Amino acid sequence: MTTNANRNEGDIVVIGGGVVGAAVALGLARSGARVIVLDEGDVAFRASRGNFALVWVQSKGLGMPEYALWTRRSAQDWHGLAAILREEAGIDVVHSQPGGFVPCLSEAELEKRTTAMRRLHNQEGLADFPYEVLGRTETKRRLPDIGKDVVGALYSPLDGHVNSLKLFRALREASARHGVDYRPNHAAEAIEPRDDGFRVRGAWGEIAAAKVVLAAGLGNARLAPMVGLDAPVKPSKGQIIVTEKTAPFLHHPMGTIRQTDEGGVMIGDSQEDRGFDTIVGQPVISVMAERAVRTFPRLAGLNVVRTWSALRVMSPDGFPIYEQSEKHPGAFVVTCHSGVTLAANHVLTLAPAILAGELPAAVASFSARRFHVPVHA
Structure with missing residues:
Protein backbone atom coordinates (compact mmCIF):
# COMPACT_ATOMS: atom_id res chain seq x y z
CA MET A 1 0.00 0.00 0.00
CA PHE A 52 -33.46 -4.42 -16.24
CA ALA A 53 -32.69 -5.14 -12.57
CA LEU A 54 -32.84 -8.91 -12.97
CA VAL A 55 -30.88 -11.38 -10.87
CA TRP A 56 -31.17 -13.97 -13.59
CA VAL A 57 -29.78 -17.52 -13.73
CA GLN A 58 -31.80 -19.60 -16.18
CA SER A 59 -30.53 -19.69 -19.77
CA LYS A 60 -27.07 -18.36 -18.86
CA GLY A 61 -23.94 -20.38 -19.60
CA LEU A 62 -24.52 -22.29 -22.84
CA GLY A 63 -21.02 -22.87 -24.17
CA MET A 64 -19.37 -21.95 -20.86
CA PRO A 65 -20.76 -23.86 -17.86
CA GLU A 66 -18.42 -21.90 -15.58
CA TYR A 67 -20.59 -18.87 -16.26
CA ALA A 68 -23.72 -20.71 -15.19
CA LEU A 69 -22.00 -21.66 -11.94
CA TRP A 70 -20.70 -18.11 -11.42
CA THR A 71 -24.17 -16.69 -12.01
CA ARG A 72 -25.88 -19.12 -9.64
CA ARG A 73 -23.29 -18.36 -6.97
CA SER A 74 -24.11 -14.66 -7.20
CA ALA A 75 -27.86 -15.30 -7.09
CA GLN A 76 -27.36 -17.31 -3.90
CA ASP A 77 -25.15 -14.63 -2.35
CA TRP A 78 -27.55 -11.83 -3.29
CA HIS A 79 -29.52 -12.44 -0.10
CA GLY A 80 -26.38 -11.57 1.85
CA LEU A 81 -25.63 -8.53 -0.28
CA ALA A 82 -29.16 -7.20 0.19
CA ALA A 83 -28.74 -7.52 3.95
CA ILE A 84 -25.38 -5.72 3.80
CA LEU A 85 -26.84 -2.83 1.82
CA ARG A 86 -29.79 -2.57 4.18
CA GLU A 87 -27.44 -2.40 7.18
CA GLU A 88 -24.62 -0.31 5.73
CA ALA A 89 -26.58 2.04 3.47
CA GLY A 90 -29.94 2.03 5.23
CA ILE A 91 -31.64 1.21 1.93
CA ASP A 92 -33.85 -1.76 1.11
CA VAL A 93 -33.12 -2.65 -2.53
CA VAL A 94 -36.27 -4.85 -2.56
CA HIS A 95 -34.44 -8.01 -3.55
CA SER A 96 -36.60 -11.10 -3.99
CA GLN A 97 -36.10 -14.52 -5.54
CA PRO A 98 -39.58 -15.82 -6.43
CA GLY A 99 -38.43 -17.63 -9.56
CA GLY A 100 -38.60 -16.37 -13.12
CA PHE A 101 -40.66 -17.22 -16.20
CA VAL A 102 -39.94 -17.09 -19.91
CA PRO A 103 -43.35 -17.15 -21.66
CA CYS A 104 -43.52 -18.43 -25.25
CA LEU A 105 -45.94 -17.30 -27.94
CA SER A 106 -45.70 -20.32 -30.24
CA GLU A 107 -44.99 -24.03 -30.02
CA ALA A 108 -41.89 -23.52 -32.14
CA GLU A 109 -40.58 -20.91 -29.70
CA LEU A 110 -41.28 -23.14 -26.71
CA GLU A 111 -39.49 -26.06 -28.38
CA LYS A 112 -36.51 -23.89 -29.31
CA ARG A 113 -36.13 -22.56 -25.77
CA THR A 114 -36.62 -26.02 -24.27
CA THR A 115 -33.93 -27.49 -26.52
CA ALA A 116 -31.51 -24.71 -25.58
CA MET A 117 -32.22 -25.24 -21.89
CA ARG A 118 -31.59 -28.97 -22.19
CA ARG A 119 -28.30 -28.35 -23.96
CA LEU A 120 -27.32 -25.90 -21.24
CA HIS A 121 -28.13 -28.29 -18.42
CA ASN A 122 -26.47 -31.25 -20.11
CA GLN A 123 -23.12 -29.52 -19.66
CA GLU A 124 -20.81 -30.85 -17.00
CA GLY A 125 -21.64 -29.71 -13.48
CA LEU A 126 -25.08 -28.28 -14.23
CA ALA A 127 -27.32 -31.22 -13.40
CA ASP A 128 -28.65 -29.54 -10.23
CA PHE A 129 -29.93 -26.36 -11.91
CA PRO A 130 -33.70 -26.76 -11.46
CA TYR A 131 -36.13 -25.67 -14.13
CA GLU A 132 -39.56 -26.65 -15.48
CA VAL A 133 -41.14 -26.65 -18.92
CA LEU A 134 -44.78 -25.68 -18.49
CA GLY A 135 -47.69 -26.12 -20.87
CA ARG A 136 -50.38 -23.51 -21.26
CA THR A 137 -52.65 -24.86 -18.52
CA GLU A 138 -49.98 -24.81 -15.84
CA THR A 139 -48.64 -21.47 -17.03
CA LYS A 140 -52.16 -20.02 -16.82
CA ARG A 141 -52.57 -21.41 -13.33
CA ARG A 142 -49.40 -19.72 -12.13
CA LEU A 143 -49.80 -16.56 -14.21
CA PRO A 144 -53.56 -15.98 -14.48
CA ASP A 145 -53.23 -12.80 -16.57
CA ILE A 146 -51.50 -14.35 -19.59
CA GLY A 147 -53.07 -13.89 -23.01
CA LYS A 148 -54.48 -16.50 -25.36
CA ASP A 149 -51.29 -16.53 -27.46
CA VAL A 150 -49.11 -17.85 -24.63
CA VAL A 151 -48.65 -21.57 -25.29
CA GLY A 152 -46.36 -22.29 -22.33
CA ALA A 153 -43.31 -21.12 -20.43
CA LEU A 154 -40.02 -22.09 -18.87
CA TYR A 155 -39.63 -21.53 -15.15
CA SER A 156 -36.66 -21.57 -12.79
CA PRO A 157 -36.83 -21.00 -9.03
CA LEU A 158 -33.32 -19.49 -9.10
CA ASP A 159 -34.31 -16.18 -10.69
CA GLY A 160 -35.07 -12.92 -8.92
CA HIS A 161 -34.92 -9.13 -9.23
CA VAL A 162 -34.27 -5.90 -7.34
CA ASN A 163 -35.11 -2.20 -7.52
CA SER A 164 -32.41 -0.93 -9.86
CA LYS A 234 -18.55 -3.84 -28.20
CA PRO A 235 -21.94 -2.19 -27.65
CA SER A 236 -25.26 -4.01 -27.96
CA LYS A 237 -28.19 -1.63 -27.97
CA GLY A 238 -31.19 -2.40 -25.81
CA GLN A 239 -34.43 -0.42 -25.54
CA ILE A 240 -36.83 -0.23 -22.60
CA ILE A 241 -40.45 0.81 -22.11
CA VAL A 242 -41.87 1.76 -18.70
CA THR A 243 -45.59 2.03 -18.08
CA GLU A 244 -47.55 3.97 -15.52
CA LYS A 245 -48.05 2.34 -12.15
CA THR A 246 -50.77 -0.26 -11.89
CA ALA A 247 -52.12 -2.73 -9.33
CA PRO A 248 -49.77 -5.67 -8.66
CA PHE A 249 -50.41 -8.56 -11.05
CA LEU A 250 -46.96 -9.89 -11.96
CA HIS A 251 -45.16 -11.28 -8.93
CA HIS A 252 -42.40 -13.07 -10.86
CA PRO A 253 -39.72 -11.50 -13.04
CA MET A 254 -39.41 -12.42 -16.70
CA GLY A 255 -36.55 -11.97 -19.08
CA THR A 256 -38.45 -9.29 -21.00
CA ILE A 257 -41.29 -8.10 -18.70
CA ARG A 258 -41.25 -7.29 -15.00
CA GLN A 259 -43.41 -5.28 -12.64
CA THR A 260 -41.40 -3.23 -10.20
CA ASP A 261 -42.16 -3.01 -6.51
CA GLU A 262 -43.49 0.49 -7.19
CA GLY A 263 -46.08 -0.74 -9.69
CA GLY A 264 -44.70 0.25 -13.08
CA VAL A 265 -44.11 -2.40 -15.73
CA MET A 266 -40.78 -2.58 -17.54
CA ILE A 267 -40.63 -4.07 -21.03
CA GLY A 268 -37.35 -4.68 -22.79
CA ASP A 269 -36.05 -7.41 -25.06
CA SER A 270 -34.17 -5.79 -27.95
CA GLN A 271 -30.59 -6.59 -28.88
CA GLU A 272 -29.35 -4.43 -31.72
CA ASP A 273 -25.96 -4.11 -33.36
CA ARG A 274 -26.09 -0.36 -33.98
CA GLY A 275 -22.71 0.80 -32.74
CA PHE A 276 -22.95 3.67 -30.28
CA ASP A 277 -26.44 4.73 -31.35
CA THR A 278 -28.64 5.33 -28.28
CA ILE A 279 -31.64 6.89 -30.04
CA VAL A 280 -34.99 5.26 -29.24
CA GLY A 281 -36.33 3.57 -32.36
CA GLN A 282 -40.10 3.53 -32.83
CA PRO A 283 -40.19 0.32 -34.92
CA VAL A 284 -38.33 -1.68 -32.27
CA ILE A 285 -40.38 -0.19 -29.43
CA SER A 286 -43.56 -1.09 -31.30
CA VAL A 287 -42.52 -4.73 -31.71
CA MET A 288 -41.62 -4.95 -28.02
CA ALA A 289 -44.95 -3.45 -26.98
CA GLU A 290 -46.92 -5.73 -29.30
CA ARG A 291 -45.29 -8.85 -27.90
CA ALA A 292 -45.79 -7.67 -24.31
CA VAL A 293 -49.50 -7.05 -24.93
CA ARG A 294 -49.89 -10.50 -26.48
CA THR A 295 -48.31 -11.93 -23.33
CA PHE A 296 -50.36 -9.81 -20.91
CA PRO A 297 -53.36 -8.16 -22.66
CA ARG A 298 -54.01 -5.90 -19.64
CA LEU A 299 -50.89 -3.93 -20.59
CA ALA A 300 -52.77 -2.49 -23.57
CA GLY A 301 -54.72 -0.23 -21.20
CA LEU A 302 -51.64 1.31 -19.56
CA ASN A 303 -49.96 4.56 -20.55
CA VAL A 304 -46.27 4.58 -21.40
CA VAL A 305 -44.45 7.08 -19.21
CA ARG A 306 -40.93 6.62 -20.51
CA THR A 307 -38.85 4.95 -23.20
CA TRP A 308 -35.09 4.95 -23.47
CA SER A 309 -32.16 2.96 -24.75
CA ALA A 310 -28.71 2.05 -23.45
CA LEU A 311 -25.70 0.04 -24.55
CA ARG A 312 -24.83 -3.35 -23.13
CA VAL A 313 -21.16 -4.24 -22.77
CA MET A 314 -20.64 -7.39 -24.82
CA SER A 315 -17.51 -9.48 -25.26
CA PRO A 316 -17.15 -11.59 -28.43
Whole structure:
Protein backbone atom coordinates (compact mmCIF):
# COMPACT_ATOMS: atom_id res chain seq x y z
CA MET A 1 0.00 0.00 0.00
CA THR A 2 1.17 3.49 -0.78
CA THR A 3 2.12 5.64 2.19
CA ASN A 4 1.56 8.98 0.44
CA ALA A 5 -0.90 10.97 2.55
CA ASN A 6 -2.08 13.24 -0.30
CA ARG A 7 -5.86 12.89 -0.80
CA ASN A 8 -5.18 12.30 -4.49
CA GLU A 9 -3.44 9.04 -3.64
CA GLY A 10 -5.19 5.77 -2.87
CA ASP A 11 -4.50 2.09 -2.53
CA ILE A 12 -6.72 1.29 -5.51
CA VAL A 13 -8.24 3.37 -8.29
CA VAL A 14 -11.45 2.00 -9.81
CA ILE A 15 -12.12 3.48 -13.22
CA GLY A 16 -15.85 3.41 -13.86
CA GLY A 17 -18.72 4.38 -11.58
CA GLY A 18 -21.56 2.22 -12.91
CA VAL A 19 -23.01 -0.79 -11.12
CA VAL A 20 -19.91 -2.91 -11.80
CA GLY A 21 -17.43 -0.28 -10.63
CA ALA A 22 -19.58 0.66 -7.64
CA ALA A 23 -19.86 -2.97 -6.54
CA VAL A 24 -16.13 -3.60 -6.85
CA ALA A 25 -15.35 -0.36 -5.01
CA LEU A 26 -17.65 -1.31 -2.15
CA GLY A 27 -16.10 -4.76 -1.89
CA LEU A 28 -12.59 -3.31 -1.85
CA ALA A 29 -13.48 -0.72 0.80
CA ARG A 30 -15.18 -3.32 2.99
CA SER A 31 -11.92 -5.30 2.79
CA GLY A 32 -9.95 -2.33 4.13
CA ALA A 33 -8.63 -0.59 1.00
CA ARG A 34 -8.55 3.15 0.41
CA VAL A 35 -10.48 3.42 -2.83
CA ILE A 36 -10.87 6.21 -5.38
CA VAL A 37 -13.58 5.88 -8.03
CA LEU A 38 -13.12 7.86 -11.22
CA ASP A 39 -16.47 8.22 -12.97
CA GLU A 40 -16.83 9.81 -16.39
CA GLY A 41 -20.33 10.88 -15.38
CA ASP A 42 -23.66 10.84 -17.15
CA VAL A 43 -22.05 11.62 -20.51
CA ALA A 44 -20.68 8.07 -20.48
CA PHE A 45 -22.30 5.24 -22.45
CA ARG A 46 -23.36 3.82 -19.12
CA ALA A 47 -24.96 0.39 -19.31
CA SER A 48 -26.28 0.89 -15.76
CA ARG A 49 -28.86 3.43 -16.94
CA GLY A 50 -30.57 0.71 -18.96
CA ASN A 51 -30.37 -2.28 -16.67
CA PHE A 52 -33.46 -4.42 -16.24
CA ALA A 53 -32.69 -5.14 -12.57
CA LEU A 54 -32.84 -8.91 -12.97
CA VAL A 55 -30.88 -11.38 -10.87
CA TRP A 56 -31.17 -13.97 -13.59
CA VAL A 57 -29.78 -17.52 -13.73
CA GLN A 58 -31.80 -19.60 -16.18
CA SER A 59 -30.53 -19.69 -19.77
CA LYS A 60 -27.07 -18.36 -18.86
CA GLY A 61 -23.94 -20.38 -19.60
CA LEU A 62 -24.52 -22.29 -22.84
CA GLY A 63 -21.02 -22.87 -24.17
CA MET A 64 -19.37 -21.95 -20.86
CA PRO A 65 -20.76 -23.86 -17.86
CA GLU A 66 -18.42 -21.90 -15.58
CA TYR A 67 -20.59 -18.87 -16.26
CA ALA A 68 -23.72 -20.71 -15.19
CA LEU A 69 -22.00 -21.66 -11.94
CA TRP A 70 -20.70 -18.11 -11.42
CA THR A 71 -24.17 -16.69 -12.01
CA ARG A 72 -25.88 -19.12 -9.64
CA ARG A 73 -23.29 -18.36 -6.97
CA SER A 74 -24.11 -14.66 -7.20
CA ALA A 75 -27.86 -15.30 -7.09
CA GLN A 76 -27.36 -17.31 -3.90
CA ASP A 77 -25.15 -14.63 -2.35
CA TRP A 78 -27.55 -11.83 -3.29
CA HIS A 79 -29.52 -12.44 -0.10
CA GLY A 80 -26.38 -11.57 1.85
CA LEU A 81 -25.63 -8.53 -0.28
CA ALA A 82 -29.16 -7.20 0.19
CA ALA A 83 -28.74 -7.52 3.95
CA ILE A 84 -25.38 -5.72 3.80
CA LEU A 85 -26.84 -2.83 1.82
CA ARG A 86 -29.79 -2.57 4.18
CA GLU A 87 -27.44 -2.40 7.18
CA GLU A 88 -24.62 -0.31 5.73
CA ALA A 89 -26.58 2.04 3.47
CA GLY A 90 -29.94 2.03 5.23
CA ILE A 91 -31.64 1.21 1.93
CA ASP A 92 -33.85 -1.76 1.11
CA VAL A 93 -33.12 -2.65 -2.53
CA VAL A 94 -36.27 -4.85 -2.56
CA HIS A 95 -34.44 -8.01 -3.55
CA SER A 96 -36.60 -11.10 -3.99
CA GLN A 97 -36.10 -14.52 -5.54
CA PRO A 98 -39.58 -15.82 -6.43
CA GLY A 99 -38.43 -17.63 -9.56
CA GLY A 100 -38.60 -16.37 -13.12
CA PHE A 101 -40.66 -17.22 -16.20
CA VAL A 102 -39.94 -17.09 -19.91
CA PRO A 103 -43.35 -17.15 -21.66
CA CYS A 104 -43.52 -18.43 -25.25
CA LEU A 105 -45.94 -17.30 -27.94
CA SER A 106 -45.70 -20.32 -30.24
CA GLU A 107 -44.99 -24.03 -30.02
CA ALA A 108 -41.89 -23.52 -32.14
CA GLU A 109 -40.58 -20.91 -29.70
CA LEU A 110 -41.28 -23.14 -26.71
CA GLU A 111 -39.49 -26.06 -28.38
CA LYS A 112 -36.51 -23.89 -29.31
CA ARG A 113 -36.13 -22.56 -25.77
CA THR A 114 -36.62 -26.02 -24.27
CA THR A 115 -33.93 -27.49 -26.52
CA ALA A 116 -31.51 -24.71 -25.58
CA MET A 117 -32.22 -25.24 -21.89
CA ARG A 118 -31.59 -28.97 -22.19
CA ARG A 119 -28.30 -28.35 -23.96
CA LEU A 120 -27.32 -25.90 -21.24
CA HIS A 121 -28.13 -28.29 -18.42
CA ASN A 122 -26.47 -31.25 -20.11
CA GLN A 123 -23.12 -29.52 -19.66
CA GLU A 124 -20.81 -30.85 -17.00
CA GLY A 125 -21.64 -29.71 -13.48
CA LEU A 126 -25.08 -28.28 -14.23
CA ALA A 127 -27.32 -31.22 -13.40
CA ASP A 128 -28.65 -29.54 -10.23
CA PHE A 129 -29.93 -26.36 -11.91
CA PRO A 130 -33.70 -26.76 -11.46
CA TYR A 131 -36.13 -25.67 -14.13
CA GLU A 132 -39.56 -26.65 -15.48
CA VAL A 133 -41.14 -26.65 -18.92
CA LEU A 134 -44.78 -25.68 -18.49
CA GLY A 135 -47.69 -26.12 -20.87
CA ARG A 136 -50.38 -23.51 -21.26
CA THR A 137 -52.65 -24.86 -18.52
CA GLU A 138 -49.98 -24.81 -15.84
CA THR A 139 -48.64 -21.47 -17.03
CA LYS A 140 -52.16 -20.02 -16.82
CA ARG A 141 -52.57 -21.41 -13.33
CA ARG A 142 -49.40 -19.72 -12.13
CA LEU A 143 -49.80 -16.56 -14.21
CA PRO A 144 -53.56 -15.98 -14.48
CA ASP A 145 -53.23 -12.80 -16.57
CA ILE A 146 -51.50 -14.35 -19.59
CA GLY A 147 -53.07 -13.89 -23.01
CA LYS A 148 -54.48 -16.50 -25.36
CA ASP A 149 -51.29 -16.53 -27.46
CA VAL A 150 -49.11 -17.85 -24.63
CA VAL A 151 -48.65 -21.57 -25.29
CA GLY A 152 -46.36 -22.29 -22.33
CA ALA A 153 -43.31 -21.12 -20.43
CA LEU A 154 -40.02 -22.09 -18.87
CA TYR A 155 -39.63 -21.53 -15.15
CA SER A 156 -36.66 -21.57 -12.79
CA PRO A 157 -36.83 -21.00 -9.03
CA LEU A 158 -33.32 -19.49 -9.10
CA ASP A 159 -34.31 -16.18 -10.69
CA GLY A 160 -35.07 -12.92 -8.92
CA HIS A 161 -34.92 -9.13 -9.23
CA VAL A 162 -34.27 -5.90 -7.34
CA ASN A 163 -35.11 -2.20 -7.52
CA SER A 164 -32.41 -0.93 -9.86
CA LEU A 165 -32.46 2.72 -8.79
CA LYS A 166 -32.31 1.82 -5.12
CA LEU A 167 -29.46 -0.62 -5.81
CA PHE A 168 -27.34 2.03 -7.48
CA ARG A 169 -27.98 4.49 -4.64
CA ALA A 170 -27.32 1.85 -1.99
CA LEU A 171 -23.97 0.87 -3.50
CA ARG A 172 -22.91 4.51 -3.54
CA GLU A 173 -24.15 5.23 -0.01
CA ALA A 174 -22.52 2.14 1.49
CA SER A 175 -19.28 2.96 -0.33
CA ALA A 176 -19.30 6.50 1.00
CA ARG A 177 -19.75 5.22 4.55
CA HIS A 178 -16.69 3.02 4.02
CA GLY A 179 -14.66 6.02 2.88
CA VAL A 180 -14.68 5.52 -0.90
CA ASP A 181 -13.60 8.74 -2.61
CA TYR A 182 -16.08 9.07 -5.49
CA ARG A 183 -15.14 11.60 -8.18
CA PRO A 184 -17.69 12.32 -10.89
CA ASN A 185 -16.74 13.97 -14.20
CA HIS A 186 -13.28 12.40 -13.98
CA ALA A 187 -12.77 10.63 -17.28
CA ALA A 188 -9.55 8.62 -17.41
CA GLU A 189 -7.56 9.49 -20.50
CA ALA A 190 -4.29 7.65 -19.84
CA ILE A 191 -2.82 5.08 -17.45
CA GLU A 192 0.93 4.89 -16.94
CA PRO A 193 2.33 1.78 -15.22
CA ARG A 194 5.24 2.50 -12.87
CA ASP A 195 7.44 0.40 -10.64
CA ASP A 196 5.45 1.44 -7.57
CA GLY A 197 1.97 1.28 -9.13
CA PHE A 198 0.06 3.35 -11.66
CA ARG A 199 -0.56 6.95 -12.62
CA VAL A 200 -4.00 7.76 -14.01
CA ARG A 201 -4.37 11.01 -15.93
CA GLY A 202 -7.23 13.11 -17.23
CA ALA A 203 -8.16 16.71 -17.92
CA TRP A 204 -8.67 17.04 -14.15
CA GLY A 205 -5.04 16.14 -13.33
CA GLU A 206 -3.50 12.86 -12.21
CA ILE A 207 -3.51 10.45 -9.28
CA ALA A 208 -1.35 7.55 -8.20
CA ALA A 209 -2.29 4.19 -6.71
CA ALA A 210 -0.77 0.81 -6.12
CA LYS A 211 -3.53 -0.97 -8.06
CA VAL A 212 -6.01 -0.04 -10.76
CA VAL A 213 -9.29 -1.74 -11.67
CA LEU A 214 -10.77 -1.12 -15.09
CA ALA A 215 -14.55 -1.22 -14.70
CA ALA A 216 -15.31 1.36 -17.37
CA GLY A 217 -17.65 -0.76 -19.47
CA LEU A 218 -17.18 0.00 -23.16
CA GLY A 219 -14.28 2.29 -22.20
CA ASN A 220 -12.27 -0.76 -21.16
CA ALA A 221 -11.54 -1.51 -24.82
CA ARG A 222 -9.43 1.66 -24.98
CA LEU A 223 -7.95 1.54 -21.48
CA ALA A 224 -6.98 -2.13 -21.18
CA PRO A 225 -4.03 -2.08 -23.64
CA MET A 226 -2.43 0.72 -21.59
CA VAL A 227 -1.76 -1.82 -18.84
CA GLY A 228 -1.09 -4.91 -20.94
CA LEU A 229 -4.67 -6.21 -20.91
CA ASP A 230 -7.27 -6.93 -23.56
CA ALA A 231 -10.97 -6.08 -23.37
CA PRO A 232 -12.49 -6.58 -26.85
CA VAL A 233 -15.96 -5.34 -25.87
CA LYS A 234 -18.55 -3.84 -28.20
CA PRO A 235 -21.94 -2.19 -27.65
CA SER A 236 -25.26 -4.01 -27.96
CA LYS A 237 -28.19 -1.63 -27.97
CA GLY A 238 -31.19 -2.40 -25.81
CA GLN A 239 -34.43 -0.42 -25.54
CA ILE A 240 -36.83 -0.23 -22.60
CA ILE A 241 -40.45 0.81 -22.11
CA VAL A 242 -41.87 1.76 -18.70
CA THR A 243 -45.59 2.03 -18.08
CA GLU A 244 -47.55 3.97 -15.52
CA LYS A 245 -48.05 2.34 -12.15
CA THR A 246 -50.77 -0.26 -11.89
CA ALA A 247 -52.12 -2.73 -9.33
CA PRO A 248 -49.77 -5.67 -8.66
CA PHE A 249 -50.41 -8.56 -11.05
CA LEU A 250 -46.96 -9.89 -11.96
CA HIS A 251 -45.16 -11.28 -8.93
CA HIS A 252 -42.40 -13.07 -10.86
CA PRO A 253 -39.72 -11.50 -13.04
CA MET A 254 -39.41 -12.42 -16.70
CA GLY A 255 -36.55 -11.97 -19.08
CA THR A 256 -38.45 -9.29 -21.00
CA ILE A 257 -41.29 -8.10 -18.70
CA ARG A 258 -41.25 -7.29 -15.00
CA GLN A 259 -43.41 -5.28 -12.64
CA THR A 260 -41.40 -3.23 -10.20
CA ASP A 261 -42.16 -3.01 -6.51
CA GLU A 262 -43.49 0.49 -7.19
CA GLY A 263 -46.08 -0.74 -9.69
CA GLY A 264 -44.70 0.25 -13.08
CA VAL A 265 -44.11 -2.40 -15.73
CA MET A 266 -40.78 -2.58 -17.54
CA ILE A 267 -40.63 -4.07 -21.03
CA GLY A 268 -37.35 -4.68 -22.79
CA ASP A 269 -36.05 -7.41 -25.06
CA SER A 270 -34.17 -5.79 -27.95
CA GLN A 271 -30.59 -6.59 -28.88
CA GLU A 272 -29.35 -4.43 -31.72
CA ASP A 273 -25.96 -4.11 -33.36
CA ARG A 274 -26.09 -0.36 -33.98
CA GLY A 275 -22.71 0.80 -32.74
CA PHE A 276 -22.95 3.67 -30.28
CA ASP A 277 -26.44 4.73 -31.35
CA THR A 278 -28.64 5.33 -28.28
CA ILE A 279 -31.64 6.89 -30.04
CA VAL A 280 -34.99 5.26 -29.24
CA GLY A 281 -36.33 3.57 -32.36
CA GLN A 282 -40.10 3.53 -32.83
CA PRO A 283 -40.19 0.32 -34.92
CA VAL A 284 -38.33 -1.68 -32.27
CA ILE A 285 -40.38 -0.19 -29.43
CA SER A 286 -43.56 -1.09 -31.30
CA VAL A 287 -42.52 -4.73 -31.71
CA MET A 288 -41.62 -4.95 -28.02
CA ALA A 289 -44.95 -3.45 -26.98
CA GLU A 290 -46.92 -5.73 -29.30
CA ARG A 291 -45.29 -8.85 -27.90
CA ALA A 292 -45.79 -7.67 -24.31
CA VAL A 293 -49.50 -7.05 -24.93
CA ARG A 294 -49.89 -10.50 -26.48
CA THR A 295 -48.31 -11.93 -23.33
CA PHE A 296 -50.36 -9.81 -20.91
CA PRO A 297 -53.36 -8.16 -22.66
CA ARG A 298 -54.01 -5.90 -19.64
CA LEU A 299 -50.89 -3.93 -20.59
CA ALA A 300 -52.77 -2.49 -23.57
CA GLY A 301 -54.72 -0.23 -21.20
CA LEU A 302 -51.64 1.31 -19.56
CA ASN A 303 -49.96 4.56 -20.55
CA VAL A 304 -46.27 4.58 -21.40
CA VAL A 305 -44.45 7.08 -19.21
CA ARG A 306 -40.93 6.62 -20.51
CA THR A 307 -38.85 4.95 -23.20
CA TRP A 308 -35.09 4.95 -23.47
CA SER A 309 -32.16 2.96 -24.75
CA ALA A 310 -28.71 2.05 -23.45
CA LEU A 311 -25.70 0.04 -24.55
CA ARG A 312 -24.83 -3.35 -23.13
CA VAL A 313 -21.16 -4.24 -22.77
CA MET A 314 -20.64 -7.39 -24.82
CA SER A 315 -17.51 -9.48 -25.26
CA PRO A 316 -17.15 -11.59 -28.43
CA ASP A 317 -18.78 -14.61 -26.73
CA GLY A 318 -21.06 -12.68 -24.37
CA PHE A 319 -19.31 -13.84 -21.21
CA PRO A 320 -17.44 -11.69 -18.64
CA ILE A 321 -13.78 -10.75 -18.78
CA TYR A 322 -11.87 -10.83 -15.49
CA GLU A 323 -8.09 -10.70 -15.62
CA GLN A 324 -4.96 -9.37 -13.94
CA SER A 325 -2.23 -8.05 -16.19
CA GLU A 326 0.80 -10.33 -16.42
CA LYS A 327 2.93 -7.48 -17.75
CA HIS A 328 1.79 -5.00 -15.09
CA PRO A 329 0.56 -6.89 -12.00
CA GLY A 330 -1.89 -4.88 -9.96
CA ALA A 331 -3.91 -3.87 -13.01
CA PHE A 332 -7.23 -5.69 -13.37
CA VAL A 333 -10.02 -5.61 -15.89
CA VAL A 334 -13.60 -6.35 -14.80
CA THR A 335 -16.26 -6.27 -17.48
CA CYS A 336 -19.60 -8.00 -18.04
CA HIS A 337 -23.12 -7.32 -19.29
CA SER A 338 -24.88 -8.62 -16.16
CA GLY A 339 -23.74 -6.15 -13.56
CA VAL A 340 -26.85 -6.46 -11.39
CA THR A 341 -26.93 -10.26 -11.40
CA LEU A 342 -23.21 -10.47 -10.65
CA ALA A 343 -23.11 -7.64 -8.09
CA ALA A 344 -22.99 -10.04 -5.14
CA ASN A 345 -19.98 -11.82 -6.62
CA HIS A 346 -18.25 -8.53 -7.35
CA VAL A 347 -18.72 -7.23 -3.79
CA LEU A 348 -18.18 -10.42 -1.80
CA THR A 349 -15.80 -12.55 -3.88
CA LEU A 350 -14.03 -10.67 -6.66
CA ALA A 351 -13.10 -7.45 -4.82
CA PRO A 352 -11.38 -9.16 -1.85
CA ALA A 353 -9.42 -11.30 -4.33
CA ILE A 354 -8.32 -8.21 -6.24
CA LEU A 355 -7.10 -6.65 -3.00
CA ALA A 356 -5.20 -9.85 -2.20
CA GLY A 357 -3.61 -9.72 -5.64
CA GLU A 358 -4.88 -12.98 -7.11
CA LEU A 359 -8.19 -13.67 -8.83
CA PRO A 360 -10.20 -16.69 -7.60
CA ALA A 361 -10.06 -19.98 -9.47
CA ALA A 362 -13.79 -19.64 -10.22
CA VAL A 363 -13.07 -16.90 -12.77
CA ALA A 364 -10.03 -18.44 -14.46
CA SER A 365 -12.08 -19.27 -17.56
CA PHE A 366 -13.03 -15.61 -18.04
CA SER A 367 -9.57 -14.41 -19.05
CA ALA A 368 -9.45 -12.61 -22.40
CA ARG A 369 -6.79 -15.13 -23.40
CA ARG A 370 -9.67 -17.36 -24.49
CA PHE A 371 -10.13 -15.12 -27.53
CA HIS A 372 -6.58 -15.84 -28.71
CA VAL A 373 -6.50 -19.64 -28.55
CA PRO A 374 -5.49 -21.01 -31.97
CA VAL A 375 -8.24 -22.91 -33.76
CA HIS A 376 -7.04 -26.32 -34.94
CA ALA A 377 -8.63 -28.12 -37.86
